[in-house]
Amino acid sequence: xxxNFPLWPERASTMAGNVxxxxxxxxxxxGLMCVLIYVLILYFxxxxxxxxxxxxxxxxxxxxxxxTWSIIPMGIFLVIFFxxxxxxxxxxxxxxxxxxxxxxxxxxxxxxxxxDGQREINELHxxxxxxxxxxxxxxxxIHSFYVPAFRIKQDVLPGRYTTAWFRATQPGTYHLFCxxxxxxxxxxxxxxxxxxxxxxxxxxxxxxxxxxxxxxTGQRLFAELGCSTCHRSxxxxxxxxxxxxxGKVVLLEDGxxxxxxxxxxxxxxxxxxxKVVSGYKPIxxxxxxxxxxxxxxxxxAYIKSLSQSQVxxxxxxxxxxxxxxxxxx
Amino acid sequence: xxxxxxxVAEHENYLNKEYGIKSWLxxxxxxxxxxxYLMSITFFFFIGGFFALLIxxxxxxxxxxxxxxxxxxxxxxxxxxxxVFFFLIPVVPAxxxxxxxxxxxxxxxxxxxxxxxxxxxxxxxxxxxxMHCMLTGxxxxxxxxxxxxxxxxxxxKIIEAGLAAFVAGFSSIFTGLxxxxxxxxxRAPGMTWSRLPLFIWSQYATSIIMILxxxxxxxxxxxxxxxxxxxxxxxxxxxxxDPLLFQHLFxxxxxxxxxxxxxxSMGIIxxxxxxxxxxxxxxxxxxxxxxxxxxxxxxxxxxxxxxVAGMSVYAALVFxxxxxxxxxxxxxxxxxWTATMYKGSISYQTPMLYAFGFLGLFTIGGLTGLFLASLxxxxxxxxxxxxxxxxxxxxxxxxxxxxxxxxxxxWPKISGRMYPEGxxxxxxxxxxxxxxxxxxxxxxxxYLGMPRRYWDYSHMPEFQILNVLSxxxxxxxxxxxxxxxxxxxxxxxxGKLAPDNPWNAAGLEWKTSxxxxxxxxxxxxxxxxEAYDYEHxxxxxxxxxx
Numbered sequence: 001x002x003x004n005f006p007l008w009p010e011r012a013s014t015m016a017g018n019v020x021x022x023x024x025x026x027x028x029x030x031g032l033m034c035v036l037i038y039v040l041i042l043y044f045x046x047x048x049x050x051x052x053x054x055x056x057x058x059x060x061x062x063x064x065x066x067x068t069w070s071i072i073p074m075g076i077f078l079v080i081f082f083x084x085x086x087x088x089x090x091x092x093x094x095x096x097x098x099x100x101x102x103x104x105x106x107x108x109x110x111x112x113x114x115x116d117g118q119r120e121i122n123e124l125h126x127x128x129x130x131x132x133x134x135x136x137x138x139x140x141x142i143h144s145f146y147v148p149a150f151r152i153k154q155d156v157l158p159g160r161y162t163t164a165w166f167r168a169t170q171p172g173t174y175h176l177f178c179x180x181x182x183x184x185x186x187x188x189x190x191x192x193x194x195x196x197x198x199x200x201x202x203x204x205x206x207x208x209x210x211x212x213x214x215x216x217t218g219q220r221l222f223a224e225l226g227c228s229t230c231h232r233s234x235x236x237x238x239x240x241x242x243x244x245x246x247g248k249v250v251l252l253e254d255g256x257x258x259x260x261x262x263x264x265x266x267x268x269x270x271x272x273x274x275k276v277v278s279g280y281k282p283i284x285x286x287x288x289x290x291x292x293x294x295x296x297x298x299x300x301a302y303i304k305s306l307s308q309s310q311v312x313x314x315x316x317x318x319x320x321x322x323x324x325x326x327x328x329x
Numbered sequence: 330x331x332x333x334x335x336x337v338a339e340h341e342n343y344l345n346k347e348y349g350i351k352s353w354l355x356x357x358x359x360x361x362x363x364x365x366y367l368m369s370i371t372f373f374f375f376i377g378g379f380f381a382l383l384i385x386x387x388x389x390x391x392x393x394x395x396x397x398x399x400x401x402x403x404x405x406x407x408x409x410x411x412x413v414f415f416f417l418i419p420v421v422p423a424x425x426x427x428x429x430x431x432x433x434x435x436x437x438x439x440x441x442x443x444x445x446x447x448x449x450x451x452x453x454x455x456x457x458x459x460m461h462c463m464l465t466g467x468x469x470x471x472x473x474x475x476x477x478x479x480x481x482x483x484x485x486k487i488i489e490a491g492l493a494a495f496v497a498g499f500s501s502i503f504t505g506l507x508x509x510x511x512x513x514x515x516r517a518p519g520m521t522w523s524r525l526p527l528f529i530w531s532q533y534a535t536s537i538i539m540i541l542x543x544x545x546x547x548x549x550x551x552x553x554x555x556x557x558x559x560x561x562x563x564x565x566x567x568x569x570x571d572p573l574l575f576q577h578l579f580x581x582x583x584x585x586x587x588x589x590x591x592x593x594s595m596g597i598i599x600x601x602x603x604x605x606x607x608x609x610x611x612x613x614x615x616x617x618x619x620x621x622x623x624x625x626x627x628x629x630x631x632x633x634x635x636x637v638a639g640m641s642v643y644a645a646l647v648f649x650x651x652x653x654x655x656x657x658x659x660x661x662x663x664x665x666w667t668a669t670m671y672k673g674s675i676s677y678q679t680p681m682l683y684a685f686g687f688l689g690l691f692t693i694g695g696l697t698g699l700f701l702a703s704l705x706x707x708x709x710x711x712x713x714x715x716x717x718x719x720x721x722x723x724x725x726x727x728x729x730x731x732x733x734x735x736x737x738x739x740w741p742k743i744s745g746r747m748y749p750e751g752x753x754x755x756x757x758x759x760x761x762x763x764x765x766x767x768x769x770x771x772x773x774x775x776y777l778g779m780p781r782r783y784w785d786y787s788h789m790p791e792f793q794i795l796n797v798l799s800x801x802x803x804x805x806x807x808x809x810x811x812x813x814x815x816x817x818x819x820x821x822x823x824g825k826l827a828p829d830n831p832w833n834a835a836g837l838e839w840k841t842s843x844x845x846x847x848x849x850x851x852x853x854x855x856x857x858x859e860a861y862d863y864e865h866x867x868x869x870x871x872x873x874x875x
Binding site: 004005006007008009018019022023026030033034037038040041044045048049050051054055056057058059060061062065066069070073074077078080081083084085086087088089091092107140141142144146148149151152153154155157158159160162175177178179180181182183184185186187188190 | 393398399402469470471473475477478482483565566567572573606607608609611612613614615636637638639642645646649650653654656657660661663664665667668670671672673674675676677685688689692693696697699700702703704705706707708709711712713773776777778780781782783784785786788789790791794863864868874
């Protein structure tokens with residue numbers, strides 16, 4: 001009966017140990033605190049129980065004592081606060097060069113797109129020892145991507161990207177849960193993360209029927225949707241040149257600046273008028289309702305690839321077929 | 330038997346002055362209104378408790394086999410809504426607060442007796458709406474109503490449930506307003522701010538939160554309704570809205586609401602411990618001001634519910650820090666209550682047993698709050714059973730232990746009868762054991778990673794044993810809660826007549842008859858003593874000793 005009765009979750013990412021360490025520290029600390037309070041209460045209750053001849057001694061209070069039991073806990077709390085904050089910053093700062101996986105959540109499934117074009121549903125295959133960054137969005141309501149064995153959780157919102165990252169340390173199969181209530185089959189929105197040895201992972205990659213790499217799909221869409229007629233690398237483009245833009249700080253028409261991250265690219269496709277780049281007119285039409293979340297991910301991946309040296313070149317992007325979308329002048 | 334328990338045979342009091350349904354439904358006597366509240370709130374407690382038992386029964390086995398998924402989702406939603414809006418928020422202020430606030434400061438009634446009655450009617454209108462909503466389909470969003478699920482996806486009765494909370498909210502605002510004005514304007518001569526019983530301080534702090542916080546949830550409900558009905562883009566990104574804006578508005582009220590629930594119970598504990606230790610409270614000023622500190626700081630920590638919601642890391646940092654800060658005043662209270670017992674003369678009647686229970690459970694609830702305030706740990710445990718266990722330790726372990734302790738403490742004053750002491754102690758013990766068995770396993774479940782609001786966990790059979798323990802505990806807890814209701818009712822007819830001051834306690838409410846007359850005091854009392862003046866109260870034997 002007790003062989004399937006764990007009291008501690010599996011520890012399968014680089015982050016898990018850090019979280020567990022702070023958790024154990026807090027367990028010990030609050031255990032001691034509890035014991036102190038309980039022992040005092042029980043001791044006082046027994047030692048000073050009401051009995052004939054025993055009279056309570058009136059004590060008004062003591063400011064030094066009050067200060068002591070305010071300041072000492074405050075000091076301890078500060079330690080917990082800083083420790084927790086350090087772990088949180090690690091959790092929220094994906095390392096450079098992490099392999100990216102795009103996640104689209106919907107009622108009630110997880111859809112995943114790998115950089116190399118593999119697609120999965122409710123399963124994520126990753127190799128051991130590699131940083132994986134997830135760029136996530138939802139098609140409908142709020143969901144939350146939760147892998148207890150990795151100690152990571154991040155809400156997935158409609159209309160924007162949120163990110164999370166991990167580096168798995170132990171091969172195995174781990175629960176993937178939706179942790180934000182999302183409707184009828186919320187408890188059915190589960191899946192698994194399969195962590196594999198690199199060699200097995202390569203075999204898995206080879207064995208899966210994959211489409212084109214995500215950035216290439218994005219490049220094709222970029223041409224099909226007519227983006228490339230305006231976003232050109234020569235100076236006549238009516239839209240800004242997207243070469244090398246990703247990750248840079250962009251000056252806007254109204255004087256503000258914005259970092260060209262995934263969310264900015266997404267917003268600029270869906271709500272182009274929101275943050276117009278300095279020197280350009282707000283003439284771009286919205287693509288809201290014309291591209292799916294998966295296609296958006298591909299476009300984002302393509303635009304990102306323009307800031308890396310390897311993948312598609314601009315000459316490839318420029319050879320576009322006829323634009324299918326009417327320009328609004 | 331004590332010599333003071335001379336049967337105070339049927340003197341005229343607030344209970345027997347008038348009879349008939351009209352004399353209750355149109356009363357403006359704060360004590361009768363308190364009893365009206367007591368009955369309606371108890372009704373909702375058992376409705377909410379029934380839903381809780383069904384939830385626990387469903388989770389006994391991993392498969393979703395007792396009810397359908399949609400039914401389960403409605404059960405936890407209605408459990409949360411009923412318990413939060415119709416039980417926990419009003420429970421102490423509207424019953425014991427209503428009964429005791431005027432009496433403790435030497436007043437005849439609250440400042441606005443008719444508004445007091447109106448607040449009960451508003452509560453009942455809200456209650457009828459929520460019952461109607463439940464009986465005609467209910468809501469399935471969770472009591473948190475997160476958008477855009479609540480505004481654009483669910484087809485359940487959001488508007489009606491929202492309206493119920495909206496109307497009940499006004500009842501809470503009126504109660505708060507009434508208490509604040511009463512405490513400012515109607516204190517008896519000599520009842521200075523530094524002589525106020527700590528129960529009054531806690532009700533005062535609670536009232537501040539009620540009148541400042543409740544309008545925000547009312548506005549939020551209106552915005553949800555506007556988006557749902559007229560498709561105004563407020564929270565739904567498809568309409569140009571921001572779903573996080575909803576969470577900020579919702580928690581701006583709903584976090585302070587936790588302090589609306591717990592502060593009054595803390596006030597009760599501050600009355601019980603000095604009485605059964607025969608001592609003035611340790612650090613009166615610090616306990617009083619810590620209530621105000623909690624009320625103020627409580628408004629600045631709401632976003633600690635949103636650390637993984639997609640908020641900026643720097644905002645999370647600020648809210649984490651402030652959440653640690655709000656733990657200090659609670660810690661101060663715990664230490665002062667413990668220190669009050671030092672060198673006291675302690676006896677263990679039922680109210681004191683509940684006070685011990687409160688200290689034990691609230692300490693665990695408070696300490697686990699530190700885990701959740703800590704960013705690195707919160708990411709893993711938020712939205713799991715760890716959170717469920719934590720807030721039940723505060724809201725059930727803390728609030729209910731305090732409330733039941735207070736009910737036993739003041740029952741002789743309210744009803745004029747003594748409850749059976751032996752049964753009282755037994756029930757307190759059953760509640761304590763049942764509570765821990767129900768909720769402690771949930772901490773472990775949460776750290777293991779079991780998410781909240783899961784109807785079915787067939788793919789995670791490793792969670793079953795802890796769930797079985799929890800369900801077993803909930804049946805024990807249920808018995809523990811039924812017992813007091815049974816023997817309180819029994820005592821109204823068969824209980825021993827209560828003397829005016831059975832516990833030999835300090836405080837003005839004990840200087841009037843049990844039950845009190847309609848205007849509480851025959852003549853306005855003059856206060857020339859400090860609160861918890863046990864030094865000058867000669868010791869004598871009280872019921873439940875030896």
